[in-house]
Amino acid sequence: VVLVESGGGVVQPGRSLRLSCVGSGDSLNQHAVHWVRQAPGKGLQWVAVISYNGRNDFYADSVKGRFSISRDNSKKIVYLQMNSLRSDDTAVYFCGRAWSTDPIDYWGQGTLVTVSS
Amino acid sequence: EIVLLQFPVTLSVSPGEGATLSCRASQSVSDNLAWYQQKPGQPPRLLISRASTRASGVPARFSGSGSGTEFTLTISSLQSDDFALYFCQQYNLWPWTFGPGTKVEIK
Numbered sequence: 001v002v003l004v005e006s007g008g009g010v011v012q013p014g015r016s017l018r019l020s021c022v023g024s025g026d027s028l029n030q031h032a033v034h035w036v037r038q039a040p041g042k043g044l045q046w047v048a049v050i051s052y053n054g055r056n057d058f059y060a061d062s063v064k065g066r067f068s069i070s071r072d073n074s075k076k077i078v079y080l081q082m083n084s085l086r087s088d089d090t091a092v093y094f095c096g097r098a099w100s101t102d103p104i105d106y107w108g109q110g111t112l113v114t115v116s117s
Numbered sequence: 118e119i120v121l122l123q124f125p126v127t128l129s130v131s132p133g134e135g136a137t138l139s140c141r142a143s144q145s146v147s148d149n150l151a152w153y154q155q156k157p158g159q160p161p162r163l164l165i166s167r168a169s170t171r172a173s174g175v176p177a178r179f180s181g182s183g184s185g186t187e188f189t190l191t192i193s194s195l196q197s198d199d200f201a202l203y204f205c206q207q208y209n210l211w212p213w214t215f216g217p218g219t220k221v222e223i224k
Contacts, residue, residue: 034213036161043215044153044218046215049213059212060212061212096160101208102166102208103151103166103206103208104161105172107160107161107162108160109159
């Protein structure tokens with residue numbers, strides 16, 4: 001099982017960025033997919049989740065209304081659209097898969113998002 | 118949201134000794150608690166789910182216990198590969214939350 005995130009980079013405050021998470025084989029299509037972030041030198045913060053069929057999603061309060069998670073199972077990809085970015089969104093963003101509401105069992109290596117002017 | 122506390126913050130242990138890490142939840146999470154190990158520059162690795170079920174490939178020296186609000190991760194006879202950060206995480210209620218972590222370092 002391999003998950004690969006992409007789309008990170010340096011972005012100015014208030015701008016947008018879209019992260020992608022691609023899974024090998026069928027590793028994503030039957031799983032819920034989460035985004036979890038980790039600010040430099042800090043702990044883990046759960047960000048968002050989307051169900052295997054895309055019908056349900058949940059968000060952390062700190063990103064609700066600014067971030068949106070979506071998926072395209074035909075392409076085996078999950079997106080995290082991040083709008084109105086703030087400096088405290090700076091972090092490594094990991095995607096991870098999980099069976100239904102079970103914990104994340106496989107993680108990607110992460111992609112770094114830096115929000116700075 | 119459910120707040121998780123972990124203690125100690127840092128645990129200094131000699132190789133071959135055992136270690137006990139604690140996690141306390143601000144309200145009951147039943148047994149919907151997981152433990153992860155993280156090394157620098159790497160993503161977390163799932164060790165324990167359902168408070169006490171080892172994930173695939175996790176050595177038997179890792180064991181979890183507890184339910185409700187009090188949980189423990191025990192590592193018997195630490196190996197060099199075990200010195201890392203350990204996080205607990207609840208998945209009983211949205212939003213999922215993580216504890217701040219315990220660093221297990223070489224004494």
